[in-house]
Each structure stands twice: as structure tokens, then as C-alpha cells.
Amino acid sequence: MRKIIHIDMDCYFAAVEMRDNPEYRNLPLAIGGSSDRRGVISTCNYIARQFGVRSAMATAHALKLCPELVLAPGRMELYSEISQQIREIYSRYTNKIEPLSLDEAYLDVTDCELFAGSATLIAEDIRRTIFLETQLTASAGVAPCKFVAKIASDENKPNGICVITPDNLDDFVVKLKLGKIPGVGKVTLAKLNEIGLFTCADVRKFPFENLIKRFGKFGSVIWARSHGEDDRGLSIERQRKSVGVERTMPEDIYSLEDCCKMIDNLFPKLQERLKRSSPELAIQSQGIKLKFADFQQTTVEHKYQKLNKDYFFELLNEGLARQDSRGIRLVGLHVGLVDKVSQQQLTFSF
Numbered sequence: 001m002r003k004i005i006h007i008d009m010d011c012y013f014a015a016v017e018m019r020d021n022p023e024y025r026n027l028p029l030a031i032g033g034s035s036d037r038r039g040v041i042s043t044c045n046y047i048a049r050q051f052g053v054r055s056a057m058a059t060a061h062a063l064k065l066c067p068e069l070v071l072a073p074g075r076m077e078l079y080s081e082i083s084q085q086i087r088e089i090y091s092r093y094t095n096k097i098e099p100l101s102l103d104e105a106y107l108d109v110t111d112c113e114l115f116a117g118s119a120t121l122i123a124e125d126i127r128r129t130i131f132l133e134t135q136l137t138a139s140a141g142v143a144p145c146k147f148v149a150k151i152a153s154d155e156n157k158p159n160g161i162c163v164i165t166p167d168n169l170d171d172f173v174v175k176l177k178l179g180k181i182p183g184v185g186k187v188t189l190a191k192l193n194e195i196g197l198f199t200c201a202d203v204r205k206f207p208f209e210n211l212i213k214r215f216g217k218f219g220s221v222i223w224a225r226s227h228g229e230d231d232r233g234l235s236i237e238r239q240r241k242s243v244g245v246e247r248t249m250p251e252d253i254y255s256l257e258d259c260c261k262m263i264d265n266l267f268p269k270l271q272e273r274l275k276r277s278s279p280e281l282a283i284q285s286q287g288i289k290l291k292f293a294d295f296q297q298t299t300v301e302h303k304y305q306k307l308n309k310d311y312f313f314e315l316l317n318e319g320l321a322r323q324d325s326r327g328i329r330l331v332g333l334h335v336g337l338v339d340k341v342s343q344q345q346l347t348f349s350f
Contacts, residue, residue, distance in 0.1 A: 001144045001166055002108060002110050002144055002145065002233075003108070003109050003110045003112075003117075003119035003142070003144070004106060004107070004108055004109075004119075004142070004143055004144065004145060004146055004148075004149040004234075005106070005107040005109055005119060005122065005123045005126070005140055005141070005142050005149060006104065006105075006106055006107075006140065006141040006143075006146070006149035006150045006152070006153040007090070007104060007105055007107065007123075007126060007127075007130075007138050007139075007140050007153065008103065008104040008138065008139050008140075008141075008150075008153045008154065008157070009086070009103035009104065009130075009136060009137075009138050009139075010046075010136070010137045010138060010139055010157060010158035010159060011043055011044065011045050011046060011158070012043060012079065012102065012103035012136070013031040013042055013043045013074055013079055013103075014029050014030065014031055014043050014044055014045040014048075014072075015045070015136050015137065016075075016078065016079060016082060016136065017029060017031065017072050017075075018045060019134075019135050019136060021072075024045075024070060024072075026047070027047065027068070027070050028044070028045065028047045028048035028050075028051060028053070028066050028068055028069045028070065029044060029045045029047070029048060029069070029070045029072065030042075030043070030044035030045075030048050030053055030059075030062060030069055030070070030071055030072070031043050031044070031071075031072050031073075031074040032044075032059050032062070032071060032074070033059055033073075034059065034071070039058070039059035039060075039071075040056060040057065040058060040059060041053060041054065041055055041056065041057045041058075041059055041062050042055065042074060043055050044062075044069075046158060048062075048066055048069055051065045051066035051069070052065045052066075053065055053066055053069060059071065078295070079102055080102060082134060082136070083099075083102040083103065085133070085134060085246065085248065086130055086134065086138075087099060087105065088244065088245060088246055089126065089129050089130055089133065090105060090107055090126065091245075091273060092129075092269070093107065093109060093112055093114060093122055093125075093126060094107050094108060094109050094111070094112050095236075095273075096108035096109075096110075096111075096234050096236055097234070097236060098234040098235050098236055104153075106146055106149065106150075106234050107126075107234075108233070108234050109122050119142045119163075120142055120161070120163050123140040123142050123161055123163075124140075124161060126138070126140070127139075127140055127159075127161065133247070133248055134248070137158055137159035138159070139153050139154070139156060139157045139158060139159060139160050139161065140152075140153055140160075140161045140162075141153030141154070141155065141161075141162050141163075141164070142161065142162070142163040142164065143163075143164040143169070144164070144165075144166050144169060145169075145228070145229075145230035145231070145232075146230050146232050146234075147181065147182050147225055147230045148164050148169065148172065148173065148228065148230070149164075150182055151176065151180050151181075151182075152164050152172075154180075169228050170228055172228075173200050173225075173226065173227070173228040174199075174200050174201045174204070175199065175200070175201065176199060176200045176226075177198060177199055178192050178197060178198060178199060178200065178202075178203070178222070178226075181200075181222065181225045181226075183218070183221065184222070188215070188218070191214070191215075192222075195214070200225070200226035200227075201226075203222060203223060203226035204226055204227065208223055211223055241336065241337055242334050242335060242336050242337055243270070243273050243274055243334065243335055243337060244270070244273075244287075244289075244332055244333060244334030244335070245266050245269045245270045245273060245332065245333055245334075246266070246289060246330055246331065246332025246333070246334075247262065247265070247266060247330065247331060247332070248291075248329055248330045249262075249328075249329055249330070249331075252293050252327025252328060252329050253327065253328050254325075254327055254328065256316070256317075256320060258328075259290075259316055259320065259328065259331060260313060260316070262331040263288075263309065263312050263313065263316065263331070263333065264309075266331065266332075266333050267309045267312065267333065270307070270333050270334075270335070271307065274307065274335070281337040281338065282305070282337065282338055283304070283305055283306060283307055283335045283336070283337060284303060284305060284335075284336045284337065284338045285301050285302060285303045285304055285335065285336035286301065286302065286304040286307070286308070286311055286312060286315065286333075286334075286335050286336075287299055287300060287301030287302075287315065287333070287334045287335070287336070288300050288301075288312055288315040288316055288319055288331070288332065288333055288334075289319075289330070289331070289332035289333075289334070290316075290319045290320070290322075290323075290328055290330070290331060290332075291328070291329050291330035291332075292323065292326040292327065292328055292329065293326050293327035293328070293329055294326060295329075296326075297330070298319055298322045299319075300315045300316075300318045300319045301315075301334075301336070302315070307335060312333055
């Protein structure tokens with residue numbers, strides 16, 4: 001039985017803007033395009049949702065529902081950057097990660113030994129760490145399978161957790177409305193409702209053959225989900241091209257000495273991550289990333305085919321030459337990876 005966690009950041013883009021702009025926190029806020037350019041709402045905070053504003057809604061319609069709605073254009077580069085920071089947090093617990101978007105991901109923690117293997121405590125610690133390092137909240141669903149974990153993460157939003165154990169899986173699923181099953185959209189739901197199917201309990205009483213006739217292959221998916229069945233593993237087949245660790249400091253640092261302390265702190269974590277990487281991969285480069293107080297960042301990376309902490313200190317000196325007296329808010333270490341066959345070809349090429 002797997003232990004799956006689904007992490008979903010709470011109104012992610014809007015949450016980042018409220019974090020960085022405190023004046024937005026008590027206002028209805030949406031990220032989206034201008035109403036005079038056929039803009040669409042990307043996401044909105046929970047205050048705006050009370051007025052009926054939703055993602056993918058036309059901005060003009062959103063403003064009719066909530067005339068006081070504050071529109072922010074969005075900063076995708078920043079959202080992407082923070083998403084990478086959050087994924088690095090995930091990697092401290094497992095290397096079985098399936099990102100779904102910038103703000104949500106599945107984690108398989110079946111083999112994680114932290115917290116005596118308790119998926120619930122792991123999920124709580126992930127949420128705590130995300131907030132500590134980003135000041136953003138996340139909700140989590142914990143379950144023996146993917147689709148239930150995803151549904152569960154929405155149960156106690158925002159900033160909540162819902163745990164579905166193997167013992168209460170059936171009780172949870174049987175009461176589910178079919179519209180909550182991932183993949184059941186409005187059109188499919190309307191067709192299910194037309195034949196009297198509204199909950200998973202209804203599907204369980206419906207002839208399987210008739211479900212297949214009406215919905216084809218997806219009928220078997222609906223049948224399986226209605227019985228709490230989902231044997232899909234995480235999609236993590238993509239080969240790693242790099243492994244890295246980074247840390248955002250609660251306060252900016254300025255000196256070479258403080259940066260060296262960060263390298264000392266991060267290096268063992270990088271070693272641990274490399275141990276969990278695929279054995280067929282070899283190091284081909286080392287790099288260091290510095291993000292400054294003005295959110296500008298610099299990366300120094302050179303070919304180097306073994307892990308060497310002292311070499312990170314050399315890279316640091318090169319990076320600090322670009323500091324211009326700015327404070328440093330983040331330090332990151334990473335190594336570039338290549339499969340060993342390719343590395344041998346590179347080594348012997350002329």
C-alpha cells in the first residue's frame with residue numbers, strides 16, 4: 001500500500017503577491033489580465049472567491065461580481081522561482097515527486113523513514129517547512145492512492161490537511177460526489193447525472209457493462225475510482241539533469257564568512273540528495289547560485305567531474321565579485337548530471 005501526499009499551495013500566485021505587498025492582504029485580489037484586453041483571471045485570493053470570482057473567469061465578469069477587485073498583472077518568473085524552492089523542500093523527504101504545476105505536486109513517501117514512516121507527520125513537516133522558508137501556506141492530502149490524495153488536499157483548505165487511511169478509504173470514497181473525481185468534467189458529469197449517477201455509491205450499484213457502453217474506457221476509470229481503486233504510480237521517469245539544494249535566509253547576509261557557513265551547511269544535504277539519485281548518473285559540473293536583496297541572481301557553474309566542497313568556495317568567490325555591496329538572501333549549490341555512458345564519450349572525445 002502506497003503512502004501518497006498531494007501538496008497544493010493555497011491561492012499560490014495571489015498568496016505570493018499578498019506576502020510581498022501587505023496592503024493586499026485584506027482586499028479581494030486577483031492575478032490576471034486587464035478587462036479591456038479580454039483578460040482572464042489566473043487565480044484569486046479567498047476574499048475574492050467569496051464574491052464568486054474564480055480561476056479562468058473573464059476579468060470583465062470578475063469585476064462585475066466584485067467591483068472592488070484589485071488586479072495584479074502577475075510575476076511568472078518569481079512564481080517559477082519560488083516553485084523550484086518548494087520542490088527543493090520536497091526533495092528533502094523523497095525523490096519520488098510528480099509536479100503537476102507550479103503550485104501542486106504528488107509525493108510518494110512510502111519508503112521515507114522520517115518520523116517513523118508516518119505520512120501524516122511528513123506532510124505536516126513539509127507544510128511547516130514551506131511556511132518557514134517561504135511564508136506561504138500549503139494544504140495537503142494524505143492517502144493510499146493518488147486520486148484520493150488530490151481530493152483530500154482540497155477538503156480543509158486553506159492551510160489544512162486531510163488524512164485518509166487505508167481503514168477509512170472506503171467510507172470516504174463511497175460518499176464522494178462524482179464531480180470531485182479528477183478527470184470528470186462538466187460534460188461527463190452532466191451525462192452521469194442524466195442516468196442517475198451522482199455519487200460513487202450510485203456507480204457501485206450501476207451495471208459495469210452499461211457504464212462501459214456509455215463512457216468507453218473512461219467508464220472503467222469511473223468504476224475503479226468509485227471503488228477507491230487507483231494503482232497509478234508517480235510519473236517520475238524524466239532523467240535528472242541536475243541536483244541542487246538551496247536555502248533562503250530569514251535575514252540577508254553580506255560577508256564571505258557567512259556565505260562559507262552556508263556552503264558548510266548545504267554541502268551535506270547535497271551529498272544526501274546525490275545518494276538518492278539514479279546510480280547511472282555521473283557529475284559533470286558544479287555550480288553555485290546567489291540571489292541578492294533586490295531579487296537579482298547570479299549563477300557560476302564550471303565543468304568539474306567530482307563532488308568537491310572546496311571547489312564551491314572557489315565558485316563563491318567568483319559569484320561574490322558580482323555582489324556590488326548588495327545583501328544576499330539565498331545561497332544554492334548544484335551539480336550537473338549526465339549518464340555515465342555519455343560521460344565516457346565526452347572524456348574520450350577529441
